[in-house]
Amino acid sequence: MGPGPVNAHPRVLRAMSADLLGQFDPEMTGYMNQVMELYRPVFGTENRWTMLVDGTARAAIEASLISLVTPGDTVLVVDFGRFGLLLQEILQRIGAKIEVVSVPWGEVVPLDAVAAAIERTGPKVVATVHGDTSTTMAQPLEGLGDLCRAAGALSYVDATATLGGMEIAADRWGVDIVTGGLQKCLGGPSGSAPITISDRAAEHIFARRHTEAGIRMAGLDDGSGPRIPSNYFDLAMIMDYWSEKRLNHHTEATSMLYAARECARVALGEGLDARFARHAAAGRAMTVGLRAMGLTVFGDDAHRMTNVTGVHIPDGVDGEAVRSMMREEFEIEIGTAFGPLQGRVWRIGAMGYNAMKHKVLITLGALEACLRREGFSLPAGEAVEAAMTAWEA
Amino acid sequence: MGPGPVNAHPRVLRAMSADLLGQFDPEMTGYMNQVMELYRPVFGTENRWTMLVDGTARAAIEASLISLVTPGDTVLVVDFGRFGLLLQEILQRIGAKIEVVSVPWGEVVPLDAVAAAIERTGPKVVATVHGDTSTTMAQPLEGLGDLCRAAGALSYVDATATLGGMEIAADRWGVDIVTGGLQKCLGGPSGSAPITISDRAAEHIFARRHTEAGIRMAGLDDGSGPRIPSNYFDLAMIMDYWSEKRLNHHTEATSMLYAARECARVALGEGLDARFARHAAAGRAMTVGLRAMGLTVFGDDAHRMTNVTGVHIPDGVDGEAVRSMMREEFEIEIGTAFGPLQGRVWRIGAMGYNAMKHKVLITLGALEACLRREGFSLPAGEAVEAAMTAWEA
Numbered sequence: 001m002g003p004g005p006v007n008a009h010p011r012v013l014r015a016m017s018a019d020l021l022g023q024f025d026p027e028m029t030g031y032m033n034q035v036m037e038l039y040r041p042v043f044g045t046e047n048r049w050t051m052l053v054d055g056t057a058r059a060a061i062e063a064s065l066i067s068l069v070t071p072g073d074t075v076l077v078v079d080f081g082r083f084g085l086l087l088q089e090i091l092q093r094i095g096a097k098i099e100v101v102s103v104p105w106g107e108v109v110p111l112d113a114v115a116a117a118i119e120r121t122g123p124k125v126v127a128t129v130h131g132d133t134s135t136t137m138a139q140p141l142e143g144l145g146d147l148c149r150a151a152g153a154l155s156y157v158d159a160t161a162t163l164g165g166m167e168i169a170a171d172r173w174g175v176d177i178v179t180g181g182l183q184k185c186l187g188g189p190s191g192s193a194p195i196t197i198s199d200r201a202a203e204h205i206f207a208r209r210h211t212e213a214g215i216r217m218a219g220l221d222d223g224s225g226p227r228i229p230s231n232y233f234d235l236a237m238i239m240d241y242w243s244e245k246r247l248n249h250h251t252e253a254t255s256m257l258y259a260a261r262e263c264a265r266v267a268l269g270e271g272l273d274a275r276f277a278r279h280a281a282a283g284r285a286m287t288v289g290l291r292a293m294g295l296t297v298f299g300d301d302a303h304r305m306t307n308v309t310g311v312h313i314p315d316g317v318d319g320e321a322v323r324s325m326m327r328e329e330f331e332i333e334i335g336t337a338f339g340p341l342q343g344r345v346w347r348i349g350a351m352g353y354n355a356m357k358h359k360v361l362i363t364l365g366a367l368e369a370c371l372r373r374e375g376f377s378l379p380a381g382e383a384v385e386a387a388m389t390a391w392e393a
Numbered sequence: 394m395g396p397g398p399v400n401a402h403p404r405v406l407r408a409m410s411a412d413l414l415g416q417f418d419p420e421m422t423g424y425m426n427q428v429m430e431l432y433r434p435v436f437g438t439e440n441r442w443t444m445l446v447d448g449t450a451r452a453a454i455e456a457s458l459i460s461l462v463t464p465g466d467t468v469l470v471v472d473f474g475r476f477g478l479l480l481q482e483i484l485q486r487i488g489a490k491i492e493v494v495s496v497p498w499g500e501v502v503p504l505d506a507v508a509a510a511i512e513r514t515g516p517k518v519v520a521t522v523h524g525d526t527s528t529t530m531a532q533p534l535e536g537l538g539d540l541c542r543a544a545g546a547l548s549y550v551d552a553t554a555t556l557g558g559m560e561i562a563a564d565r566w567g568v569d570i571v572t573g574g575l576q577k578c579l580g581g582p583s584g585s586a587p588i589t590i591s592d593r594a595a596e597h598i599f600a601r602r603h604t605e606a607g608i609r610m611a612g613l614d615d616g617s618g619p620r621i622p623s624n625y626f627d628l629a630m631i632m633d634y635w636s637e638k639r640l641n642h643h644t645e646a647t648s649m650l651y652a653a654r655e656c657a658r659v660a661l662g663e664g665l666d667a668r669f670a671r672h673a674a675a676g677r678a679m680t681v682g683l684r685a686m687g688l689t690v691f692g693d694d695a696h697r698m699t700n701v702t703g704v705h706i707p708d709g710v711d712g713e714a715v716r717s718m719m720r721e722e723f724e725i726e727i728g729t730a731f732g733p734l735q736g737r738v739w740r741i742g743a744m745g746y747n748a749m750k751h752k753v754l755i756t757l758g759a760l761e762a763c764l765r766r767e768g769f770s771l772p773a774g775e776a777v778e779a780a781m782t783a784w785e786a
Binding site: 002004005006007008013014016017018019020021022023025054055056057058059062066085086088089090092093094095181183189190191192212213227228229230231232233234248249250251252253254255256259327333335338 | 395397398399400401406407409410411412413414415416418447448449450451452455459478479481482483485486487488574576582583584585605606620621622623624625626627641642643644645646647648649652720726728731
């Protein structure tokens with residue numbers, strides 16, 4: 001019950017036991033095409049270029065930024081937590097000129113502040129996180145695409161922590177690239193990162209296409225733009241690999257592709273709306289339960305992620321001792337925190353296969369027991385009862 | 394029975410069905426430490442820094458080169474096939490000054506030619522492939538490290554296609570970084586790439602350490618060298634993540650780590666010498682069998698990889714029709730070829746879990762049947778019989 005990675009869905013674990021296939025075997029390329037089809041609704045998009053990057057969620061972030069941004073380009077980062085810092089860190093290495101619009105941890109950036117920052121900085125690319133687990137806040141993105149397009153900017157969204165748990169509306173938001181991971185709300189393992197790319201962004205990236213010597217083929221021209229300074233993260237080559245051209249690039253990570261496919265099948269089988277409602281119920285029950293225990297929930301209620309809840313460690317309680325007791329006595333992991341929140345809050349997840357009523361209730365009951373052991377005085381039994389009621393609300 | 398990916402070992406497939414763990418859970422970090430221990434003998438090394446890169450084999454190649462090479466550095470590439478071209482392609486994107494010592498496909502580069510090229514070009518780094526599946530040749534590497542160290546150069550070896558199937562002797566060869574993949578001789582899926590790094594190379598890389606803002610910690614100084622232009626592939630950060638510091642970087646790909654761990658456990662359980670002998674028997678039986686069928690094996694017998702065999706498509710036979718018939722009638726995949734060999738040779742693998750007597754014999758029998766169907770005249774039954782004898786030789 002941490003902020004991810006979390007327990008995987010048993011169907012996803014079983015899917016990885018299937019034997020491997022050659023990477024150009026028609027059965028394998030058929031699965032690749034299914035993955036493209038399955039992830040479009042998950043991302044809320046009709047984008048043709050919807051596929052996987054073979055690496056962890058961070059790999060897809062870097063692939064997106066290195067393929068969109070040319071050294072010297074101005075990039076505006078919407079920064080409201082640790083993963084906004086990560087976007088800047090990656091962009092520094094790419095050689096971007098970085099501008100930032102930021103807020104204190106626990107808040108989100110108002111759209112008019114983003115608009116003003118775009119006006120002020122004239123970025124080529126605007127990059128933001130959707131849900132930042134470091135602060136448990138979800139940045140509203142409705143209208144971001146219009147702002148960016150009006151300013152001639154491309155847009156990138158890191159939805160690692162929300163994909164499959166909160167609505168991702170790539171097309172309605174009008175954003176150009178959105179990436180995710182399996183290990184949060186999709187209930188799978190880290191190591192494969194779904195991505196969707198708008199036609200507009202794809203055109204921009206194909207203008208930087210430089211096909212490897214030795215696998216060039218007729219009808220596939222190199223672009224006039226500057227070469228992307230990574231082979232592995234060159235989205236032009238990755239798109240060519242996932243296209244009907246099947247131009248050889250990396251060897252697709254077969255077992256992880258099976259996992260990614262099964263994650264999406266489980267999510268669509270449940271129904272995305274039902275899934276978002278389940279995560280919302282879990283987040284609501286967790287928040288209500290923690291408050292009924294007398295604890296203070298961290299951050300702004302209006303923009304809380306549904307799938308991870310920050311809660312202040314009460315005065316006089318040793319946060320790490322409680323985490324250890326939770327792990328050792330109850331086999332339940334809860335998360336510590338980063339940066340300004342380190343030692344001040346725990347982060348308790350309820351995402352993917354863990355966003356279930358019984359898991360929320362058991363976690364609250366266990367936390368209550370651990371806090372009592374640590375000498376924290378609380379109204380016994382109320383957290384679980386309040387959470388049961390709140391789940392149905 | 395292609396040049397990889399191939400069928401995985403059933404124990405590796407089952408290992409991926411284990412549920413996930415938090416990335417800093419003591420059970421998880423214990424598995425990470427086991428992986429470091431298990432891969433040292435696989436790489437023939439005592440290197441402390443022996444771990445995994447979270448991506449396909451190509452990811453580890455790029456991580457090695459981008460962490461070793463600074464833009465403008467001279468790099469000498471030992472080029473004897475398609476994967477030598479890939480090294481150059483990756484180095485171009487890094488901004489290296491590339492020098493090449495090459496031979497026609499089907500040959501290897503003599504050590505004295507490497508020595509002369511080092512003398513001529515004064516490289517900072519020498520990069521080579523060990524076994525290049527595109528040509529089925531294995532480059533001899535005995536003595537390479539001494540040459541490089543005498544010239545003050547660091548060395549990199551891509552052992553993707555041989556790790557776990559032919560001897561890798563990182564320490565005896567004296568080379569600095571060696572990387573591999575699971576999907577060839579280790580009998581696992583693509584998506585996790587074992588790597589070993591000498592202390593000398595680690596020191597060079599740590600001099601380029603630039604820790605992410607927000608996770609800096611006491612006692613961990615940034616280096617004075619130029620920043621590595623990738624976050625995901627920054628081996629300094631990856632080493633810090635695998636060290637007892639456990640400095641957060643990517644979220645370790647848990648299921649792939651389970652797979653990598655099981656691949657090494659299976660390999661060490663069999664015994665590396667027994668494993669190399671099994672691959673050698675498979676390669677010998679395949680070669681003898683193909684010749685007994687009247688076919689011409691591609692390339693130089695003295696430097697053949699044991700785990701993949703190139704064979705000329707006979708005149709008048711439609712190579713792709715035979716490959717399709719093998720796949721459709723017998724459920725056996727054999728490989729096509731790249732570049733100058735495209736349409737001229739098939740590449741038949743016998744690696745990892747597929748380097749087994751019955752699989753070699755069945756493949757030869759099936760190929761014989763397909764060739765007969767295609768009208769190729771051959772001495773019926775001799776291939777399988779010759780291969781049975783050769784296996785025991």
